[in-house]
Amino acid sequence: MIQINHVSKRFGELEAIKDVTFSVPKGSIYGLLGSNGAGKTTLMKMIAGIYKQNKGTITIDGEPIFENIKQKERIIFLPDALYFFPHTTIRQMADFYRHIYPKWNEERFYKMQELFPINMNQKIHRMSKGMQRQVAFWLTFSAMPDVLILDEPLDGLDAVMRQKVKNILFQDVAEREMTVVISSHNLFEVEDLCDRIGILHHGSLIIEKEIDNLKTNIHKVQVAFHGQAPSSFFQQMDVIYKEYRGSVLLCIVRGKEEEIIAHIQKHDPILFDLLPLTLEEIFIYEMGGKGYAIENILI
Numbered sequence: 370m371i372q373i374n375h376v377s378k379r380f381g382e383l384e385a386i387k388d389v390t391f392s393v394p395k396g397s398i399y400g401l402l403g404s405n406g407a408g409k410t411t412l413m414k415m416i417a418g419i420y421k422q423n424k425g426t427i428t429i430d431g432e433p434i435f436e437n438i439k440q441k442e443r444i445i446f447l448p449d450a451l452y453f454f455p456h457t458t459i460r461q462m463a464d465f466y467r468h469i470y471p472k473w474n475e476e477r478f479y480k481m482q483e484l485f486p487i488n489m490n491q492k493i494h495r496m497s498k499g500m501q502r503q504v505a506f507w508l509t510f511s512a513m514p515d516v517l518i519l520d521e522p523l524d525g526l527d528a529v530m531r532q533k534v535k536n537i538l539f540q541d542v543a544e545r546e547m548t549v550v551i552s553s554h555n556l557f558e559v560e561d562l563c564d565r566i567g568i569l570h571h572g573s574l575i576i577e578k579e580i581d582n583l584k585t586n587i588h589k590v591q592v593a594f595h596g597q598a599p600s601s602f603f604q605q606m607d608v609i610y611k612e613y614r615g616s617v618l619l620c621i622v623r624g625k626e627e628e629i630i631a632h633i634q635k636h637d638p639i640l641f642d643l644l645p646l647t648l649e650e651i652f653i654y655e656m657g658g659k660g661y662a663i664e665n666i667l668i
């Protein structure tokens with residue numbers, strides 16, 4: 370279990386993370402979302418023990434992580450910009466990982482050659498960006514971390530390789546209860562991978578929910594009336610966005626599905642549809658509610 374408790378982080382005058390609290394249960398996948406510069410990488414670097422928070426506590430299975438070698442041997446942080454030692458081969462990097470990570474699994478490393486079709490004696494710096502990312506996953510999965518922190522993890526991988534990596538990730542979460550934190554701007558991927566998400570905005574956690582719960586409380590409504598929508602239509606409904614497309618009114622509404630349907634039907638619409646939102650749409654409208662400009666992007 371990763372526990373983040375009232376954590377703040379400053380860079381000089383900038384408060385990059387402001388009083389953030391959440392937890393990630395063992396054996397689950399947590400998606401960290403947010404606009405550019407929201408603080409995702411900073412938070413992940415603190416969870417990985419690379420940065421020290423100015424306030425609050427971060428623990429993994431009850432123990433603080435910063436400068437804790439025993440804990441760090443259980444964690445791997447895969448940054449968006451990968452780093453390998455210059456001129457090393459995959460085999461040489463694997464030998465390095467074997468000394469660093471006590472749970473390194475040499476048998477798994479060899480077995481994964483079938484999944485990552487790259488010669489292990491090839492020099493990594495000569496490989497393409499996507500191949501280097503494959504190597505990073507190959508080494509990471511062979512190191513058998515208990516906690517895996519992934520910053521924009523699947524960038525640069527082709528569709529087949531993305532699926533292979535996701536399968537191993539799911540397998541490690543299900544079979545050995547690996548705990549994963551992922552940050553990504555690809556919300557379709559996050560939706561597919563994560564059990565729970567947190568949205569960061571200007572360093573604060575503005576939403577923190579299970580993906581399934583997130584979707585049950587926000588809906589897209591398409592409705593039309595004879596003439597304009599009656600003013601009472603907007604009362605008693607938590608409309609977070611609205612836009613007219615000709616005579617059709619498109620709204621994003623917070624609330625329970627059955628209550629929204631009952632309210633709308635009371636107003637005798639000539640057309641009415643209630644549609645689910647994708648995670649990408651939820652992200653856009655929730656961010657809109659926090660002052661992030663979203664005009665005319667209803668999809």
Ligand SMILES: Nc1ncnc2c1ncn2[C@@H]1O[C@H](COP(=O)(O)OP(=O)(O)OP(=O)(O)O)[C@@H](O)[C@H]1O
Binds near residue numbers: 385405409
């Ligand atoms: N080492 C640092 N020194 C000073 N400021 C920093 C440092 N690292 C990050 N910041 C600042 O902290 C804020 C959060 O940055 P961070 O990289 O955590 O955002 P992010 O959510 O990962 O963004 P993106 O989605 O664009 O990658 C930004 O304003 C950034 O300029």
